Amino acid sequence: MTRRSCGALRAGDTGAAVELCGWVHRRRDHGGLIFVDLRDRDGLTQIVFNPQQDAFRNAERLRAEDVVRVQGTVRARPAGTENEKLATGSIELAVDSLEVLNRSLVPPFQINVDENVDEGLRLEYRYLDLRRPRMQRNLTIRHRIIKAMRDFFDSREFIEIETPLLIKGTPEGARDYLVPSRLYPGHFYALPQSPQILKQICMISGFGRYMQIARCLRDEDLRADRQPEFTQLDVEMSFSTQDEVLETMESCMRYVWKRVLERELPPFPHLRFAEVFERYGTDKPDLRFGLELVNVSDVFASTEFAVFKSAIEGGGTVVAVRYPGGAALSRRDFDTLTEHAKSVGAKGMVWISLGAEGIKSSAQRFVSEDDAREIAQRAGAERGDALLLFADARDAALAAAGKMRVEVARRSGLCRDDEFAFCWITEFPYLEIDAETGKPAPAHHPFTAPMEDEWDLVERDPLRMRAQHYDMVLNGYELGSGSIRIHKPERQRRIFEMLGMTQEEIEAQFGFFIRALEYGAPPHGGMALGIDRIAMLACGEENLHEVIAFPKTQTARDLMMDAPAPATEKQLRELHLRPQPRG
């Protein structure tokens, strides 16, 4: 008598005496004959109870999600009763003995039906939600992805080093999660937003090639693709060029896709930041489809259309997006689309419809047929398509058009979840203007090295500096970013100074790190990729909830455990904390 899984038995096992353990997925009680689909992580097996057996009486009382152990004999199903939908569908288990290991209450939602259940209910009863085939499959794929990553880096002689969770906050990033210190009143650990500094220190320590499947935490608002607690593939390499880091990470993804999804990935295209924003209105373009943005300001250079005229005279831009098949839309549809455009930041939207019975536009008086043809030609639009036009300051127009490009593609069915368009974005600006303060701030983190031949710009023209920084993008999602780091202490100091930090601030926040650089820090660089997002896309999902066992709600709560929860008076006393009323 050997125990087998519920997905394992095949015709070749006929005659074998086996034991199965699992959950009652579904019971079909024919009165004189009872079928039960028994489920475990591996699949379903039909088990059969005959009234001649003692087990039959207990089988009549089985209900969904009861846990049982059964023993019996594998037999071929009678001819004509095989189930092609099941991997085990050619056999069944004739049960001799049944042991009910535990009963289940009637579940609040059905595990054996694939229907959309309220997200709050799923999360409150996550242990039941996780029993469903979709979540079992997704978490298994996630496991395989992580396993493949570890194997890949192991084969290249990286070693995994664990870095601590209780560390010191490094400001200028996202909001830190803080942990109060019991031993030092008023002092706090910060939970890592990433192991950035620690992995750089591992390079200084001579480990050469580091990787870690690292948990990271950021106390910012959530999105479908953003959780406060997430996992990243963290990598750092000494003596490596940017090209070597890119090759390593790209090879890793190619290996993962091959091993987990059995898919060959083509080489990832490289796009420069300046170019990608012009063409796609974003630094994380979805390259599963074309629909590149087209600058048509010159077409309207002498327009009397006030909206375009004022934008162009103010130094702005008119950007066009092609909408394949968009001529089929009604005016009402275009109105809805315009509202959507406004909600993603557009000032407004002008549409041109290239219908069979002629060209129509929401700005009919100001868009001549020749103009429409010219724009259509540049955007690659044909009869039956529509064109969407956005006028604003250059970056704003491009950004809005870029978001509408994705919306249009989505509506046109161009976003297939089984297509994977990776790319690299390179040559990012080193600084960007902070919208709030109006001051230059690092576009990424201050450990990033500028382009090697642009160090002289630090004093002369810092806004023109470009960074040795790179992003990996997949289907419009930023998977992660990396950079060649600064390894010379005096240069690191210069960057902090350029960012306006005083010597005291530098010492207090990063003194330990600059000191580390002073003891023979090797040149190094690396990258971090969001494993949750990778798993999400690999699974064809659109929300991180589907690939994280115990995710937080949009308001950062755990509905199953009901966290966060108030601390006891004693705990607060020990931590020297006194909660303030919300103000």
Next chain:
RNA sequence: GGCGCUGUAGCUCAGUUGGUUUAGAGCGCCGCCCUGUCACGGCGGAGGUCGUGGGUUCGAGCCCCAUCAGCGUCGCCA
């Protein structure tokens, strides 16, 4: 913090312009019947403070205000 969507039976949903007495359907649940089903089938049954609190009205599931929760999104996320 802003905007939007959703909230009706255990689950998924329908519910017309504010007015069919008793708010419906499918699944699930409970009982009975059924020896080849696999979304088993047949018969019968139970199950609802319409998220919560106010308000408008002769009358509210439906309209208004507030609030809570879930989701999406903007801000934010070096």
